[in-house]
Amino acid sequence: MTRLSIGFIGTGRIAQALISGLSHDPQIVICGYDKIPDSLHSVSLHYGVNAEESIEGLARDTEIIIIAVKPYQVAEVLAELKPALHARHLLISVAAGISTGFIESNCPNGVRVVRVMPNTPAFVGEGMTALCKGSNATTDDILAAERIFNAIGKTAIIDESGMDAATAVSGSGPAYMFRIIDSLAEGGEACGLDRETAQLLAAQTMLGAAKMVLSGRKNPEELVREVTTPGGTTEAGLQAMEERDLRGVLFETVKAAAARSKELMK
Template sequence: MLKGKKLGVIGVGKLGEALIAGLLKQSDLDVTDIIGSVHHEASIDRVKERLGISTTLDNRELTKDRDIILIAVKPQNMDKVVREIADQLKPNQLLISVAASVTTAFVEERLTQPIPVVRAMPNTPSVMNAGMTGLCLGTHAKSEHKEIAEAIFDCVGKTVFVDENLMDGVTALSASGPAYLYVVIESLAEAGVKLGLSREVSTLLASQTMYGASRMVLESKAHPALLKDMVTTPAGCTIDGLMELEEGKLRVTLIKAVVKAAERARELVNNQNSSK
């Protein structure tokens, strides 16, 4: 799907670098197919050393002869960047945005032609090629653009397409989700320390257990409740631990945390739209 394509990445920070590294490793693209842009001249050598791709300070120059332009800048910089390159873009190019809370409509309204736009919301484990990316299509994006975007983000993890009105939920669940799970890992590790285990051993036990449990859900495709019941033997220690979690309202607290984060994501979208 990506063979023969030319990609330009505006903003080769941590996420941009992770995406490029994943593409170079997992796709048909090589270093001659990708150009990146950076904000500071000092970053040019860093990108060249780590990725081997050509780099520029000129976003407009980057868009020339590119099949795909991926914008990986902070949300507050999206307005400036899109307006800067708008008159350079052609309808046969695909524009992908990974800026949180920036809608496809926000991008499209700043363009001068009917450019296909895809909005992506990856999460930080993408830097480990274990990411989860939510994607949605803009007004002019077609099935071919969907396949291209999917191929790009599949290189750093898994992808799912949703309607754009559900992207706030994606942001709250999978983009913010690692932070919630780090708290769970940290808490489990603290319990290990309380029980006399070293912090190093406790953290390994907690993190590997979460990793293994996640793989069980993904690969078995069984409902998490069924997998939980497989661990919970009658009159065993696990049921006592689960009772404590239920009494502490862990389940409803996690649900409320995701809902609250989604409300904030929606608020940020509204703030972004009101600044048009």
């Protein structure tokens, strides 16, 4: 595969998850810069990242620059990065709510930008990352971004207009899943299980169910029908869900998160 030189501006939790996944690829050289020296030193020590003393130095030594800072820090980073950018550079932003247009407007004309929305299961190699390209990004750019983020899970290429929805479904989604697991475990505990066992049963069941959906052989509704026996225990549980409109609650959950994502963009 093509050799990649990747520089991280910011070495926080998401960056560390990504660096961990990429560090096993001998065709990838990783550099990092962080205003917090201790964070950069730790990442350099654990993953062999080349520590850079400045953003300018990082830009000089890499072709792909991943902006992994908080959204409110992006403008400041771009102001410092702009003089060091060249035609060879591809910028990839993991900053939530920051559009490709905003990044392009704060960079030299023609800069290539890919925006991504990863999620926290990246820390265990099971992340879901939505990717969209800016106005100047090429097919090769999006393929490079896919290669990078496939190191921590799965990727999906979408139009930027869908990023608020992706944020609501997969970016915020782990919190919804954690809440569901916790509720199932509480139910199991109330029915006589110890907490540890109930949580294991709930979490592993969700993992297995997700893998069945991802296999692509059947859609979720087909799988529901397959496991539901008329008059059986599953049907009784599903009936309780219907009575309390769990489907509607989750539907509205995603809509609320997407609406908030749109508000933050403003």
